[in-house]
Amino acid sequence: MSGPQTFIARAGAALDDPQLQSALARARSGFVDKRASAIAAEPDFDLMRDQAREVRQRSLSNLAACLEEFEQQVTAAGGQVHWAESTEDLRRIVIDICLRAGAQTVTKGKSMVGEEAALNQALEQAGLTPWETDLGEYIIQLAHEPPSHIVAPALHKTRSQIADLFRNAHALGERDLGEVSALVDEARAVIRERFLSADVGITGANLLIAETGTAALVTNEGNGDLTARLPRTHIVTTSFDRVVPGWEDASKILRVLSRSATGQPITAYTSFFSGPRAQGEQDGPENFHVVLLDNHRTDLLASEFREMLHCIRCGACMNHCPVYQNVGGHAYDSVYPGPMGAVLSPLLRGYSQDDELPNASSFCGRCEEVCPVRIPLPGLMRKLRERETLEKKSSWLSRRLLAAFAVVARKPVLYRHLTSAGTRLLGAVGRRRGVLRTVPLASGWTRYRDLPAPQGASFQQRWAREEGTKAGDKHNA
Amino acid sequence: MPDNLSSTRDRIMARIRAATAEAPNREFAAVLASRPPAENLLAPVDDPVNEFLKRARSNGCELIDLPDLPELPVSVASRLPGIETLAADERLGYLDWSAFRLTDNTSEAATGLVLADAGIAETGTLVFTNRTVASSLLFLVDHLAVLLLLSRLQRRQEDTCRAIDRDASAVHLVSGPSRTADVEQTIQIGAHGPRRLLVFVLDDRASPVSFVQ
Ligand code: SF4
Numbered sequence: 001m002s003g004p005q006t007f008i009a010r011a012g013a014a015l016d017d018p019q020l021q022s023a024l025a026r027a028r029s030g031f032v033d034k035r036a037s038a039i040a041a042e043p044d045f046d047l048m049r050d051q052a053r054e055v056r057q058r059s060l061s062n063l064a065a066c067l068e069e070f071e072q073q074v075t076a077a078g079g080q081v082h083w084a085e086s087t088e089d090l091r092r093i094v095i096d097i098c099l100r101a102g103a104q105t106v107t108k109g110k111s112m113v114g115e116e117a118a119l120n121q122a123l124e125q126a127g128l129t130p131w132e133t134d135l136g137e138y139i140i141q142l143a144h145e146p147p148s149h150i151v152a153p154a155l156h157k158t159r160s161q162i163a164d165l166f167r168n169a170h171a172l173g174e175r176d177l178g179e180v181s182a183l184v185d186e187a188r189a190v191i192r193e194r195f196l197s198a199d200v201g202i203t204g205a206n207l208l209i210a211e212t213g214t215a216a217l218v219t220n221e222g223n224g225d226l227t228a229r230l231p232r233t234h235i236v237t238t239s240f241d242r243v244v245p246g247w248e249d250a251s252k253i254l255r256v257l258s259r260s261a262t263g264q265p266i267t268a269y270t271s272f273f274s275g276p277r278a279q280g281e282q283d284g285p286e287n288f289h290v291v292l293l294d295n296h297r298t299d300l301l302a303s304e305f306r307e308m309l310h311c312i313r314c315g316a317c318m319n320h321c322p323v324y325q326n327v328g329g330h331a332y333d334s335v336y337p338g339p340m341g342a343v344l345s346p347l348l349r350g351y352s353q354d355d356e357l358p359n360a361s362s363f364c365g366r367c368e369e370v371c372p373v374r375i376p377l378p379g380l381m382r383k384l385r386e387r388e389t390l391e392k393k394s395s396w397l398s399r400r401l402l403a404a405f406a407v408v409a410r411k412p413v414l415y416r417h418l419t420s421a422g423t424r425l426l427g428a429v430g431r432r433r434g435v436l437r438t439v440p441l442a443s444g445w446t447r448y449r450d451l452p453a454p455q456g457a458s459f460q461q462r463w464a465r466e467e468g469t470k471a472g473d474k475h476n477a
Numbered sequence: 478m479p480d481n482l483s484s485t486r487d488r489i490m491a492r493i494r495a496a497t498a499e500a501p502n503r504e505f506a507a508v509l510a511s512r513p514p515a516e517n518l519l520a521p522v523d524d525p526v527n528e529f530l531k532r533a534r535s536n537g538c539e540l541i542d543l544p545d546l547p548e549l550p551v552s553v554a555s556r557l558p559g560i561e562t563l564a565a566d567e568r569l570g571y572l573d574w575s576a577f578r579l580t581d582n583t584s585e586a587a588t589g590l591v592l593a594d595a596g597i598a599e600t601g602t603l604v605f606t607n608r609t610v611a612s613s614l615l616f617l618v619d620h621l622a623v624l625l626l627l628s629r630l631q632r633r634q635e636d637t638c639r640a641i642d643r644d645a646s647a648v649h650l651v652s653g654p655s656r657t658a659d660v661e662q663t664i665q666i667g668a669h670g671p672r673r674l675l676v677f678v679l680d681d682r683a684s685p686v687s688f689v690q
């Protein structure tokens with residue numbers, strides 16, 4: 001992605017973007033309130049979380065046995081499992097399958113692994129036409145932007161921005177797109193034709209079930225099912241850590257997934273795909289492929305960060321994160337934003353600029369509180385930061401911390417909320433390093449506190465930009 | 478490169494094995510068997526019929542109490558006035574559909590009519606497999622009318638996966654009409670799939686019905 005090179009600079013730009021701020025404000029209440037009422041209606045929710053966590057633990061501890069069974073079952077059903085060590089492998093495998101199928105057009109359901117591998121660009125370069133079918137993914141495809149949320153990829157877009165994108169891309173005439181219903185109907189009509197004509201359908205998978213070689217897909221729109229079932233070839237792009245042993249284990253995950261993600265006890269559609277259309281069945285694809293991505297997940301499995309693989313991609317941690325709520329997903333410059341992304345992105349990609357992500361946190365602990373599988377996200381972020389410190393970049397530590405505070409300090413409520421945690425943290429840093437080498441912080445903080453209220457472009461923001469420029473230089477070098 | 482590490486698959490599997498030394502070479506059957514009987518700890522679904530009705534309604538389903546099977550065509554007609562073309566589940570074809578034009582072509586049919594393989598009380602969910610119903614019928618129609626027999630109602634998802642044909646290449650759990658919240662978090666019904674989901678509920682527990690296949 002082009003644009004500012006550091007989290008701090010991007011965050012600063014996000015805070016100054018009124019359209020983004022209005023989109024984020026809406027999302028904040030949407031996701032948080034819906035989850036809260038779904039959970040209030042479910043007295044057993046904590047038990048459900050324990051069960052889901054147990055499934056994730058047991059699945060990962062027995063990964064080899066589960067994957068072998070999964071592969072055997074897919075093969076027995078007439079499908080094929082492919083293994084991709086890198087995102088490059090995944091792109092090559094998918095394009096190969098498409099070309100061998102003589103495909104020109106590809107419908108796509110939402111797949112975070114597809115996003116991780118930047119699959120659309122690769123398909124286009126190979127001469128194929130990828131059509132996103134999830135409404136949010138379709139919107140960001142039109143905007144040529146990456147997703148800003150793992151559940152709601154176009155969360156950062158307002159209604160009028162979406163209407164403009166449609167007006168550019170579709171022959172609309174004078175039609176009015178002022179209402180949400182008009183936008184949804186417009187997309188429905190355009191995408192319907194694509195479902196019916198695509199040669200290949202590519203979806204992700206929320207879960208893989210070993211005992212029957214099944215890929216499970218959770219959607220509300222129904223686009224995943226139409227993508228999976230109508231074309232002659234269905235490709236599932238996912239990662240091997242999605243596997244669970246049996247159907248009953250899958251139920252445990254599904255029970256907490258949609259409650260945590262959208263506040264629904266269950267989404268409109270939960271579908272289970274096992275192999276191509278069999279004899280005597282009513283419809284379905286002739287070819288069924290599952291591509292399993294590693295991309296450093298085996299390293300995670302062997303490390304002290306294994307718990308991050310428990311993640312079921314519900315998005316609750318970002319929905320409840322005060323930093324994400326204020327700066328949105330693009331500030332993280334990764335398809336995985338928010339607290340889960342702050343841990344996952346550095347581990348999967350290891351870009352030097354990812355080192356700052358574990359510090360893009362207020363350490364308020366909300367993410368861990370809401371995570372349905374109880375991943376200790378703040379603890380993992382701390383570990384990452386410690387590792388980074390040990391690995392030489394210690395001089396960055398206090399500056400990053402300071403920078404994270406520059407972001408939140410402009411929001412008085414947030415600032416008050418976080419101050420005590422920040423003090424503790426800085427204290428800890430100071431103790432460990434002997435001296436608190438953060439004189440700029442002290443002055444920035446003091447000046448902030450002297451201001452009656454943050455208004456317009458503040459000191460912190462200008463300061464953050466300057467810091468951003470300096471940090472950017474490092475990465476350009 | 479040594480032979481035993483010759484493929485990407487083997488390399489990944491070797492790394493996984495090394496990383497999960499806590500469960501070396503465990504048989505899959507043993508893994509499945511090691512599952513704790515956890516669902517028993519969840520509060521029981523005491524009154525599955527009412528739980529189903531309550532949940533399905535809040536999922537956005539329209540519920541219709543069907544007194545007896547031959548009344549289905551009349552009941553469908555009264556709930557969907559103006560509907561002429563029906564893509565109907567062949568198991569229901571023997572009923573008197575003379576008021577409708579039946580079609581096999583899902584993409585032209587405005588309304589689909591299907592028999593659910595099962596229902597799930599816990600979430601107000603309808604279950605289908607493509608051994609009995611085409612996936613496209615469930616997703617391409619504008620209105621979906623479903624016949625649910627109460628004898629097929631299960632309490633929880635775990636009960637359901639034991640009761641259905643889960644080897645089918647597609648099993649669909651349907652819990653309400655298609656929807657999206659991708660535009661400004663506003664829930665909009667009718668994203669890509671059906672805009673309406675009507676559930677005709679028949680209590681066949683005392684007098685079982687059979688279908689002509
Ligand atoms: S880390 Fe937890 S809360 Fe965040 S997306 Fe993953 S499962 Fe959900």
